[in-house]
Amino acid sequence: MRRLALLLFAFLVAAPGETLTGIVVDAQGQPVEGARVRLRATAAFVLTGADGRFILADATVAPDAEITAALPGHIIGGTVVRSGIAEYRIQLPAIPAGDDPTYPWVTAFPEDDQAPRTDFGREPCGACHRRALAEWRESAHSRSATNPRFLSFFEGGQRLGAGKVTVEACGTCHVPMDPTGDPQKFTGVAGEGVGCDICHKIAEAKAGDGSATGIRAVALRRPPFGRQTIFGPFDDVPRGRDAFAPVFAESRYCAACHQARSGAVAIYSEFEEWQASRYPAAGTTCQSCHMRGDGKATTMTELGPGRIVRDPATLSSHRFHDSRSPDFLANAVETSMTAHRDGGVLIVSVDIANRGGGHHLPAGSPMRHMLLSIEAESGGTPLTPIDGSTLPSWAGSGLAGKPGRAYAKILGDASRPSLPWAEANTVTDTRIPAGDGDRSTHRFRLHGSGPVRIEARFVVRRTFPDWAETLGIDTAEIVVATHRATLGP
Ligand code: HEC
Ligand code: HEC
Ligand code: HEC
Ligand code: HEC
Ligand code: HEC
Known part of the structure; x- marks a missing residue:
C-alpha cells in the first residue's frame, strides 16, 4: 500500500504538462507551413506542418503564458493560453509591403527621461530600451557619422595626396540614414550614424557581389506612413509590429558594412577573414563575440507593455565590443x-x-x-x-x-x-x-x-x-x- 502511494505521488509530481494544439494561418487565413511555434520566452519550439497545424506536447504552462508563432516575411503572431481551449488559431499579419523611402527614421534618444505613454511606433527606441541605448552610445556605431577621424579623412583626402571622395562612397556605411547627404552637414537623426532604427529595418542581407555596400547591400523594409515594422532576432515578440528575421543572428548581417572591395583589393575584410577561419564551422558569429551579453540582464527593455523576463543567455549587448572595451583586445x-x-x-x-x-x-x-x-x-x-x-x-x-x-x-x-x-x-x-x-x-x-x-x-x-x-x-x-x-x- 505504501509502495502504491509512493508511485502515485511520483506520478503526480512528474505529471506530464498540457498538450496545446492549433493552427497558424496567414493574413488571408491560409495555413502556414514551417512557422516556429513556442510558449513565449521558453527554449523549445516546434514547426507547423503542411496543414499549418502544431502540437506543443508536455508544455508547462505558467499563468499568463502566451503561444507565439513566427515565419520570416510575416509579423509575429500570438495568443494567450486559457483553460478550455482545444484549438488555438494564430494569425500572422503581413509585413507592410515594399520599402518606403520617405519613412522618417525614429531617433534613439528620448527627449526626456519620462516613461512613454504609448508605443505607436515613433517613440524614441531608447525611451524603453535604456540598456541597449546606453551600450550603443558607447559603441563606434553611434559615432560613425560624427567620429572626427572619419570626418577628417572624408574631407582631408587631398592633403594626403588623393582626390576628394564622393559623399556616397562613405555614406552607405557611415551615415546610412542619409547616405547621399554631406556628412559634414547632416541634420537630425542621420547624425546618429549606424542607429537603432536603420539596423532594425534590415529584413535580409543581399548575397553580395562586393559591389554594393552598406545599406545598398541589405533589403530594407521601411513601412508606409502610420505603420511600424521592427525586425529582430526573436520569433516570440507578439506585439503586432515585430518580425522575426534570422539574418540578425548571422555574420552576413554585419558583412554588408564590414566587407568591401575597391577593385580587386579588400578594404574592409573582417567577413571574408572570418569565413576562412574555424569560427563558421563552430557556429561562432560576429554577434557571438561583439554582441556577447553581460549574462545578467533579464529583459530586453526597461519599459513598455509586452515586456517579459528572459534567460540572460538569450540577450545580447549593443556595445559592439571593440579594442576600447576593457580587456576585449588584451584577452x-x-x-x-x-x-x-x-x-x-x-x-x-x-x-x-x-x-x-x-x-x-x-x-x-x-x-x-x-x-x-x-x-x-x-x-x-x-x-x-x-x-x-x-x-x-x-x-x-x-x-x-x-x-x-x-x-x-x-x-x-x-x-x-x-x-x-x-x-x-x-x-x-x-x-x-x-x-x-x-x-x-x-x-x-x-x-x-x-x-x-x-x-x-x-x-x-x-x-x-x-x-x-x-x-x-x-x-x-x-x-x-x-x-x-x-x-x-
Ligand atoms: C563598406 C562600408 C564602408 C564604407 C563604404 C566606408 N567605410 Fe569607413 N569604416 C567602415 C567600418 C566597418 C569601419 C570600422 C572598422 C575600423 O574601425 O577600422 C570603418 C572605419 C573607418 C575609419 C576609422 C575610424 C576610427 O576611428 O578608427 C575611417 C577614418 C573611415 N572608416 C573612413 C571612411 C571614409 C573616408 C570613407 C569613404 C571614402 C569610408 N570610410 C567608407 C565601413 C565603411
Ligand atoms: C549595427 C546594427 C544594430 C544597431 C545599431 C542596433 N541593433 Fe539591436 N540588434 C542588432 C542585432 C544584430 C541583434 C541580434 C543580436 C544577437 O543575435 O545576438 C539585435 C538585437 C536587438 C534586440 C533584441 C534583444 C537582444 O538582446 O538581442 C533589441 C531589443 C534591440 N536590438 C534593440 C536595439 C536598440 C534599442 C538599438 C539602439 C539603441 C539597437 N538595437 C541598435 C543590430 C543592431
Ligand atoms: C514603448 C516601449 C518601446 C519602444 C519605444 C520601443 N520598443 Fe522595442 N520592444 C519593446 C518591448 C516591450 C519589446 C518586447 C520585449 C520582449 O519580448 O521581451 C520590444 C522588442 C523589440 C525587439 C525584438 C523584436 C524581435 O522580434 O526580435 C527589437 C529588435 C526592438 N524592440 C527594437 C526597437 C527599436 C529599433 C525601437 C525604436 C524604433 C523600439 N524597439 C522602440 C518596447 C519598446
Ligand atoms: C549599416 C552599416 C553597418 C552594419 C550593418 C554593421 N556595422 Fe559595425 N560599423 C560600421 C561603421 C561605419 C563602423 C565605424 C564607425 C567609426 O568608427 O567611425 C563600424 C564599427 C564597428 C565596430 C568597431 C570598430 C572599431 O574600429 O572600433 C565593431 C566592433 C563593429 N562595427 C561590429 C559590427 C557587428 C558585429 C555587426 C553585425 C552585428 C556590425 N558591426 C554591423 C557599420 C556597420
Ligand atoms: C571569436 C570572436 C570574434 C568573432 C567571431 C569576430 N570578432 Fe571581430 N574582434 C574580436 C576581437 C577579440 C577583436 C579585437 C582584436 C582586433 O582588433 O583584431 C575584434 C576586432 C574587430 C574589429 C575592430 C575593432 C577594434 O577596435 O579593434 C571589427 C571592426 C570587427 N572585429 C568586426 C567583426 C566582424 C564584422 C565579425 C564577423 C564577420 C567579427 N568581428 C567576428 C573578436 C571576434
Missing part, C-alpha cells in the same frame, strides 16, 4: 618573451598568437596597425641589433628603424601606404589570421657583462602618425601587452 591575444645570452650575443624571441579574434589581427580599416618594438640596454646604453626585422618608416619618429615587427595590411607601396580609397592595387598583409601566431627573433651585440634590461611592447593604432599629424587627429594608440626582463651578469 584575445597571447604574448610572451624569452631572452638569453649566447656568448657575446643577446637573443630575444617574442611570440604573439591571435587566440580570440574572429578574423585577422588587427582588424578594421587598412590604416589600423599593430607594432611590436623591442628595446635592449645595458648600463644605460642601447644594445646594437645584429639581425631581426625592423620597423618601417611609417611607424613614425621614435619607432621607425628600431628592432620590432609591424602587423598591418598596407595598400600601395609597402613602405608608403596609400589611402584606402585611392587607387591601390598592391597589398602587403602581415597581420595574424585567426588562430595563428607569429614569432620574431632578434639578436643584439652585448657590450660587457653587466645586467641587461629588455622590453617588448605591442601597441595598436588607428592610423599612421604622419597622416594623423597632417589631419590634426589622434592615432588613439593602445598598449596591448608589455614584457620586461632583466638578465643578470
